Amino acid sequence: MNARPEPAEVVITGIGMVTPAGPTSAASWKTVCEGRPTAVSDPRLAGHTVDFSCALTGFDAEGAFGSDARRMALFTQFAVAAAREAVADAGLVDPGGAGQGSAGDGPGGEGNWDRSRTGVLLGTAVGGLDAWQAQGERLLERGPRSVNPLTVPMAIGNTAPAAVAMDLGLHGPALSLSTACAASTTALGFALDLLRSGRCDVVLAGGTESGTIPLVSVGFDRLKALSRRSDDPAGASRPFDRDRDGFVLSEGAAVLVLERARDARARGRRGYARLLGYGETADAHHRTAPDPGGHAARLAVTRALADAGVSASDIDLVNAHATSTPTGDAIEARLVDQVFGGRSAVTSTKGVTGHMLGAAGAVEAAFTALSVHHGVIPATANFGAPDPDMPDIDLVHGAARHTPVSFAVSNSFGFGGHNAVVVLGSP
Known part of the structure; x- marks a missing residue:
């Protein structure tokens, strides 16, 4: 019997980000490495118990999209902006041509990018809920004729990948994936499968979210999931800290360009990191609470390591x-201790960025790829004291740690018990 061929290596050749830490990948990375929290009072949430978020600043939608910005929900704006930056960063299109209706001509044309074999996979948890909320308010206040005729195509969850495909002229699969806060890590895993199977040559994978609106904030607060530190928004997101009291809502997007390593080398690209493996499981336990034993989450980690062909001691x-939730952080700390012991450094960039829900996994995978590339591990912001009820993990805090990173893991866990994990390695 013939041996099964080894799966093709996949590399990350481009990164685009729009986050509260910055409107570009470089700006976001700089803020995260400096450990500067981004949570501030949010006028959109004024009058509510939780009136702060990690809001996006410095993002010029009108400059990027002109009058079309008014026809796009925020999560779509973020996704298209991140995708444009990612493909330009990967050298697939000229930065001046991306998104300007000329993506198929000149630099980045069919000579080095077959758009018929390029996919778009984006994760989101709430999609265009900001548009649904705004138009629902119009309906109640001003009647049916006030509702925007474009409400449905603006707000439905598939709009973001569809818009990216249209903006860049991509004709491969364009899919929206929703596994709550694990959604964009799920997208990375599906992208890995598309490239390994040969169904695509390039995949733009990531996530996008615009959930910093009253309905979402109040909903999470009613679940007692949010921090209530309105007197100190910047200090509210405190991953693994003894005094953590909930997460801080955030918004943004990240898109990663993935391609087979041999194809990247053929056009002179080495990539930031390899995407080596993926694991996903379901707790099958509760609508919102993670399994306190962390069994399925741990299985997702071990499956990702097995898929990558590396051991826990390599990470x-x-x-x-x-x-920054009391229960979730404690369960994950025990998982990290059980699987990796004290051998692996640990960080959470949510101390700076807050929690971007369905976009969080892609943003954190992007930061992890940059850690591999630069040999820098960002510090966990707002960490003041360890929780005596949690195991002693090697948490990077106080200042970024400069050290080689050959192999890394990025974890994502979502409501409904969705667990998704990716393993990255140096190219």
Whole structure:
């Protein structure tokens, strides 16, 4: 019997980000490495018990999209902006041509990018809920004729990948994936499968979210999931800290360009990191609470390691999901201790960015890839004291740690018990 061929290696050749830490990948990375929290009072949430968020600043939608910005929900704006940056960063299109209706001509044309074999996979938890909320308010206040005729195509969850495909002229699969806060890590795993199977040559994978609106904030607060530190928004997101009291809502997007390593090398690209493996499981336990034993989450980690062909002792960095909730962080700390012991450094960038829900996994995978590329592990912001009820993990805090990162894990866990994990390695 013939041996099964080894799966093709996949590399990340482009990164685009729009986050509260910055309107570009470089700006976001700089803020995260400096450990500067981004949570501030949010006028959109004024008058509510939780009146702050990690809001996006410095994002010029009108400059990017002109009058079309008014026809796009925020999560779509974020996704298209991140995708444009990612493909330009990967050298697939000229930065001046991306998104300007000329993506198929000149630099980045069919000579080095077959758009018929390029996919778009984006994760989201709430999609265009900001548009649904705004138009629902119009309906109640001003009647049916006030509702925007474009409400449905603006707000439905598939709009973001469809818009990216249209903006860049991509004709491969364009899919929206929803596994709550694990959604964009799920997208990375599906992208890995598309490339390994040969169904696509390039995949733009990531996530996008615009959930910093009253309906979402109040909903999470009613679940007692949010921090209530309105007197100190910047200090509210405290992953693994003894005094953590909930997460901080955030918004943004990240898109990663994935391609087979041999194809990247053929056009002179080495990539930031390899995407080596993926694991996903379901707790089958509760609508919102994670399994206190962490059994399925641990299985997702071990499956990702097996898929990558590396052992737990090889992992230099764990980018934790760690949202700053009392229960979730404790369960993940025990998982990290059980699987990796004290051998792996641990960080959570949510101390800076807050929790971007369905976009969080892609943003954190992007930061993990940059850690591999630069040999820098961002510190966990707002960490003041360890929780005596949690195991002693090697949490990077106080200042970024400069050290080689050969292999890394990025964890994502979502409501409904969705667990998704990716393993990255140096190219």
